[in-house]
Amino acid sequence: MEGDRLVATRPIYAGKLLSKVAWAKEPWVATLRPNVFRPAEAQPGRTAAVERPSPSAPAAIMKFVERREDVSTGLPELAEAETVVSGGRGMKGPENYVILEDLARVIGAAVGASRAAVDAGWRPHRFQIGQTGRTISPKLYLGFGVSGAIQHLAGMRTSKVIVAVNKDPEAPIFKVADYGIVADLFEVVPALTAEFKKLLEK
Numbered sequence: 001m002e003g004d005r006l007v008a009t010r011p012i013y014a015g016k017l018l019s020k021v022a023w024a025k026e027p028w029v030a031t032l033r034p035n036v037f038r039p040a041e042a043q044p045g046r047t048a049a050v051e052r053p054s055p056s057a058p059a060a061i062m063k064f065v066e067r068r069e070d071v072s073t074g075l076p077e078l079a080e081a082e083t084v085v086s087g088g089r090g091m092k093g094p095e096n097y098v099i100l101e102d103l104a105r106v107i108g109a110a111v112g113a114s115r116a117a118v119d120a121g122w123r124p125h126r127f128q129i130g131q132t133g134r135t136i137s138p139k140l141y142l143g144f145g146v147s148g149a150i151q152h153l154a155g156m157r158t159s160k161v162i163v164a165v166n167k168d169p170e171a172p173i174f175k176v177a178d179y180g181i182v183a184d185l186f187e188v189v190p191a192l193t194a195e196f197k198k199l200l201e202k
């Protein structure tokens with residue numbers, strides 16, 4: 001709150017700039033990206049009424065039928081996952097995503113992809129991270145064979161910790177990465193999976 005106004009900060013131009021916006025009219029309505037804020041801790045003595053409005057006009061033409069979880073991969077939903085493993089063109093082909101899925105299963109991560117991988121038909125579009133895909137803010141993002149184009153960064157640069165594995169030391173993703181490994185992902189992924197398995201079994 002700034003005085004009695006609600007002011008929000010939102011990314012524009014694919015995350016290159018942040019703009020501050022306020023509402024011209026009431027009621028103020030805002031939507032939040034998943035994982036951007038931690039749930040507020042309950043504070044003793046402070047309560048707030050939660051109103052659940054039921055908009056009448058759309059309800060007349062829309063009906064909630066059922067919510068279906070995507071069970072095709074058995075992995076967490078991309079936008080909600082605390083850890084995301086992402087594969088780009090460096091994965092070389094759709095058949096190689098099994099090594100990312102193996103790693104993801106061990107650490108409880110979702111598997112995402114770059115647009116190059118999606119355009120090549122290696123992964124369905126719902127797994128695309130970036131400007132024309134999903135925006136994610138996980139605690140940990142691990143990118144394998146992703147160069148870090150600005151349009152990809154637009155969808156994941158707010159991740160809390162970014163790890164990049166790329167055999168090109170000049171890859172732009174290293175500019176935003178907290179940890180970088182210059183190596184062949186086909187050596188690193190199985191080694192990480194084995195190491196995490198050992199650690200988590202302890």
Ligand SMILES: Cc1cc2nc3c(=O)[nH]c(=O)nc-3n(C[C@H](O)[C@H](O)[C@H](O)COP(=O)(O)OP(=O)(O)OC[C@H]3O[C@@H](n4cnc5c(N)ncnc54)[C@H](O)[C@@H]3O)c2cc1C
Binds near residue numbers: 091116167171
């Ligand atoms: C309007 C517009 C919207 C776009 N929207 C999106 C979007 O939403 N999301 C998105 O991702 N992109 C988007 N793009 C595309 C974007 O510009 C890039 O082309 C794309 O992100 C590149 O994908 P990539 O990093 O997988 O492939 P590349 O740029 O080809 O990078 C592949 C990387 O893999 C590395 N590599 C290769 N083999 C190995 C190996 N064995 N081990 C380790 N590393 C290896 C290479 O060194 C390279 O850095 C958009 C583009 C436009 C113009």
